[in-house]
Amino acid sequence: MKRKALATGLLVFVSLVLPRQSPAFGETSRLVFVQGRYDGDWNPRPGALRRLAFEVAVRTSIATAPEEKVLPLDSPELFFYPFLYLSGTRPLPALSRAEVENLRRYLTFGGFLLCDDAGDGAFAASCERELGRILPGRTLGRIPTDHVLFKSFYLLSHPAGRTLSRPYLTGVVEGGRLAAVISANDLGGAWARDEFGAWSYDVVPGGEAQREVAFRLGVNLAMYALCTDYKDDQVHLPFIMKRRR
Amino acid sequence: METFDDWKLVLLAPWPRWALFVLAALALLGVILAARGLRQERRRARRAVLLGLRTASMLALLFFVLEPGVRHLQTATVKGRLAVLVDGSASMELPTGEGRASRAAEAAEYLRAVMPALSELERTHTLEFYRYGEKLQPLSGPGAAVEPTDEATDILGALEALPRRQGGRRLAGVLLLGDGADNASLSRGMTREARERLRSLGVAISTVWTGDGRARDLAIESVRVEDFAFVRNTVEVEVTVSAAGMGSLEVPLSLQREGEVVAQKSVILGPKQERQTVKLSFVPDRIGEFVFTVSAPVYEHEATVANNSETFVLKVIRDRVRVLHVVGRPSWDQRFLRTLLRNDPNVDLISFYILRTQQDQPRAPEHELSLIPFPVDEIFDKQLWSFDLVVFQNFNYRPYRMDRYLPNLQRYVEEGGAFVMIGGENAFGEGGYDQSPIASILPVEAVGAAPNEEVFSPRLTEAGLRHPITRLGSSAEATRRAWEQLPPIPGINVTRARPGAQVLLEHPHVVAGGQNAPVVAVAEVGRGRTMAVTTDASWYWAMVAARSGEGGARHYERFWLQAIRWLVRDPDLTRVRVQAVQRTVPPRTPLAATISARRADYAPAEGARLEVDLFDAVTGAPVERKVLETGPDGTARVEFAPPGVGAFKVVARAELGGVELGTGQDVIAVRATTAERGEARARPELLQEIAEITGGGSISSTARRLPPMRLLEPEVVEVGRSEDRPVWDRFGPILLLAACLGGEWVLRRRWGHA
Numbered sequence: 001m002k003r004k005a006l007a008t009g010l011l012v013f014v015s016l017v018l019p020r021q022s023p024a025f026g027e028t029s030r031l032v033f034v035q036g037r038y039d040g041d042w043n044p045r046p047g048a049l050r051r052l053a054f055e056v057a058v059r060t061s062i063a064t065a066p067e068e069k070v071l072p073l074d075s076p077e078l079f080f081y082p083f084l085y086l087s088g089t090r091p092l093p094a095l096s097r098a099e100v101e102n103l104r105r106y107l108t109f110g111g112f113l114l115c116d117d118a119g120d121g122a123f124a125a126s127c128e129r130e131l132g133r134i135l136p137g138r139t140l141g142r143i144p145t146d147h148v149l150f151k152s153f154y155l156l157s158h159p160a161g162r163t164l165s166r167p168y169l170t171g172v173v174e175g176g177r178l179a180a181v182i183s184a185n186d187l188g189g190a191w192a193r194d195e196f197g198a199w200s201y202d203v204v205p206g207g208e209a210q211r212e213v214a215f216r217l218g219v220n221l222a223m224y225a226l227c228t229d230y231k232d233d234q235v236h237l238p239f240i241m242k243r244r245r
Numbered sequence: 246m247e248t249f250d251d252w253k254l255v256l257l258a259p260w261p262r263w264a265l266f267v268l269a270a271l272a273l274l275g276v277i278l279a280a281r282g283l284r285q286e287r288r289r290a291r292r293a294v295l296l297g298l299r300t301a302s303m304l305a306l307l308f309f310v311l312e313p314g315v316r317h318l319q320t321a322t323v324k325g326r327l328a329v330l331v332d333g334s335a336s337m338e339l340p341t342g343e344g345r346a347s348r349a350a351e352a353a354e355y356l357r358a359v360m361p362a363l364s365e366l367e368r369t370h371t372l373e374f375y376r377y378g379e380k381l382q383p384l385s386g387p388g389a390a391v392e393p394t395d396e397a398t399d400i401l402g403a404l405e406a407l408p409r410r411q412g413g414r415r416l417a418g419v420l421l422l423g424d425g426a427d428n429a430s431l432s433r434g435m436t437r438e439a440r441e442r443l444r445s446l447g448v449a450i451s452t453v454w455t456g457d458g459r460a461r462d463l464a465i466e467s468v469r470v471e472d473f474a475f476v477r478n479t480v481e482v483e484v485t486v487s488a489a490g491m492g493s494l495e496v497p498l499s500l501q502r503e504g505e506v507v508a509q510k511s512v513i514l515g516p517k518q519e520r521q522t523v524k525l526s527f528v529p530d531r532i533g534e535f536v537f538t539v540s541a542p543v544y545e546h547e548a549t550v551a552n553n554s555e556t557f558v559l560k561v562i563r564d565r566v567r568v569l570h571v572v573g574r575p576s577w578d579q580r581f582l583r584t585l586l587r588n589d590p591n592v593d594l595i596s597f598y599i600l601r602t603q604q605d606q607p608r609a610p611e612h613e614l615s616l617i618p619f620p621v622d623e624i625f626d627k628q629l630w631s632f633d634l635v636v637f638q639n640f641n642y643r644p645y646r647m648d649r650y651l652p653n654l655q656r657y658v659e660e661g662g663a664f665v666m667i668g669g670e671n672a673f674g675e676g677g678y679d680q681s682p683i684a685s686i687l688p689v690e691a692v693g694a695a696p697n698e699e700v701f702s703p704r705l706t707e708a709g710l711r712h713p714i715t716r717l718g719s720s721a722e723a724t725r726r727a728w729e730q731l732p733p734i735p736g737i738n739v740t741r742a743r744p745g746a747q748v749l750l751e752h753p754h755v756v757a758g759g760q761n762a763p764v765v766a767v768a769e770v771g772r773g774r775t776m777a778v779t780t781d782a783s784w785y786w787a788m789v790a791a792r793s794g795e796g797g798a799r800h801y802e803r804f805w806l807q808a809i810r811w812l813v814r815d816p817d818l819t820r821v822r823v824q825a826v827q828r829t830v831p832p833r834t835p836l837a838a839t840i841s842a843r844r845a846d847y848a849p850a851e852g853a854r855l856e857v858d859l860f861d862a863v864t865g866a867p868v869e870r871k872v873l874e875t876g877p878d879g880t881a882r883v884e885f886a887p888p889g890v891g892a893f894k895v896v897a898r899a900e901l902g903g904v905e906l907g908t909g910q911d912v913i914a915v916r917a918t919t920a921e922r923g924e925a926r927a928r929p930e931l932l933q934e935i936a937e938i939t940g941g942g943s944i945s946s947t948a949r950r951l952p953p954m955r956l957l958e959p960e961v962v963e964v965g966r967s968e969d970r971p972v973w974d975r976f977g978p979i980l981l982l983a984a985c986l987g988g989e990w991v992l993r994r995r996w997g998h999a
Binding site for chain 1: 573574575576577578579580581583584587588595596597598599600601602605606607608609611612613614615616617620639669735781782784785787788789791792793798
């Protein structure tokens, strides 16, 4: 109990000393992360999304909700929160028909899905399999490092997470935008902090520099979900090319 | 007793031609068989004698079969026709030279002078008189007046329209009288095709020119431009200008849009370069139909000043709607609007999103970020007028020192631009806009109340039920149902409608200033339009509505795309339309237009009262007003008396049952001159060339005599009766045949042949 009170106090302190965002106009325009709940190990990295929301709010002009929502995959309430985070250490069980239908509508009409493998790659593989059911006919492929996702806020050259198991991200394009992104590098593991503010997991092999890349990728993912290909607009290209050199 | 003055040989045999050929073949066969039978004869003389006798026999036989005879004839000489063509086109009104009589008067004088000579020709030729211009028309006689009224000159067409043969008489020659100012197939001079057509007439054309081709005149000969142009894209107007008898001079040309100069260029003309084509370019900055005038100065002693300007109508359309999307911070509302605009091929989207504020800490040096400075000066000072629509979405202008640019935005809207403000914690009163220069262009004003975050279902107003922005269904009932089915949304900026604004959607119970707080409101500001959307949750109508199917998402698209079309004044959303029957008309032509009026539900407005005004487009002065009523199809036709030269606007205001339906307008240009009247210069060289090609002579009318004429000789034709006298039934030929046959028979027997 004391530990929880201390953690809450710390959070209040941090929120007071850090520069404040303009208050968002209700919750509707804030970025609220939703963690998908399913039968199995759906939340292997508690606190990861809370930390990402905090970092996004501090680093960018995006207004975020400090706490993520947790919703089942067949919930109609998902449609109020177009950023869905799905994590696991073991293969995702085959989704029910209702879940597939719901996620198909969700992704088709504007939702964004981030699948984060916190294990050995089996979860990522199962997500790829289920995406084939959710969006049949769409091709799942590697996201090249010159994709706008890698420059939506930070200029990144590669993806990273708690690990560097897979040096690339995969994704599915729907309606001209990435509707789903799959990481096999345990992004949540790099983001997660415990209630005392300590990092929950060590980041290997790159240490804290790699953790920073993981956060930057998280920020870019949030920025991409909201701005899509904004940084591909012609007006940005000369600046970005100059900085890339 | 009949007398014959001519004869000719004829064949009197009644047999058909093929039978004659068969007989000739048989005769030839007889000769060949004889030659074969004489192969054993060694003496060549004998062989030749026998073969000669056989050949003579066969020829004599054919002679009898063909029955030759002599036809005695009576003949007569037929007079050819000489066509005299006189120019009746309007250019003949012009003087032959400075201070001299008109070309038409000169032509009449010339005809009078040469009439005796023409009468001389009447001995051998019949004279026919015609006038030509737009087409060939016969004249009653040599003295008939030729009024120069035709608005075109087609010399070749007139020559080809002349009957080659009439009443059995062939055309023997043509005398062509005029100024040579052709504006049909010979307008650009003599082409190869024109030469061929002249030669194929098969008759010599002698020409007489009036006017000396040295008239002092500056003319805008032609203006070439597409019928339509794209706004903000360069338009090139190709102008051909010519000067005759003016010496060397630099001519400043100007292109004006309804009185406003949009392009200027000078062109140097002289005796060696009498004609030049130049391009005047400009960039149209707004859409619509406009009257443009290309003009050159008027110099002293010009033959005509009517051709110193030329008028045309240009329709300026947009290629794509150019939208500037400025966003205070990334949000779902911005994301869904961006996706919609990006996916619309008719939209050219330019976005500026504030991704980091002064308070944010990216924890990275600048070169590791993809951020660019917000180019406030570039956008709001230099580029603003290049946009059709500006959208401020939850954008706080104050941190970017935009106070000095907001007056530009106000002016941009008043001059025809479109502006939308979308709600959020940085919009409307919350963003300090109620104290800004653009407060007056917004459809709503702040009331000092805090934003209301309560979830609510917006309610359609009566205006919203009919307005093209909020009409989501095919009928009022379908529209109401569609809005009721959309999910409730959370939160609005609490405002009230400004006077003159139309509220289309309102909060069901939040009241501000005695009215329900607007959710969507629109206003007409000067020539522009604005819209306020006081929520930042319209994306619910896309994403949240999609929970149960895609119908809701379509409503979101429809709402925003209809809003854009209304804001940028899509012509299809205009309820009163005026369409000129002809946008460019020659002088002295009545101006006609069709007006269509639609009711609020866009059905034809039958019985609508139309007040239609004709204005001078440059000065704005009223010219004429007509009041009429639409028919069952909601349309009416209006016609104004010819108003003179210039640019005119037809403006219609429609009203039905005391309710105004709206206004519409179109433009009509009345040209200063036609191509016919604009070409002041006579072209004697063209007439000389016509004569040369066809073998005729050419002369100036001042010579007062006929040019050399090469007329076809009169034709000789058979007339009256004829008489055939056979020559085959005489004694001589019979004797020859008998002698040949008998001689051959006797000699064959003597020389031992069968």
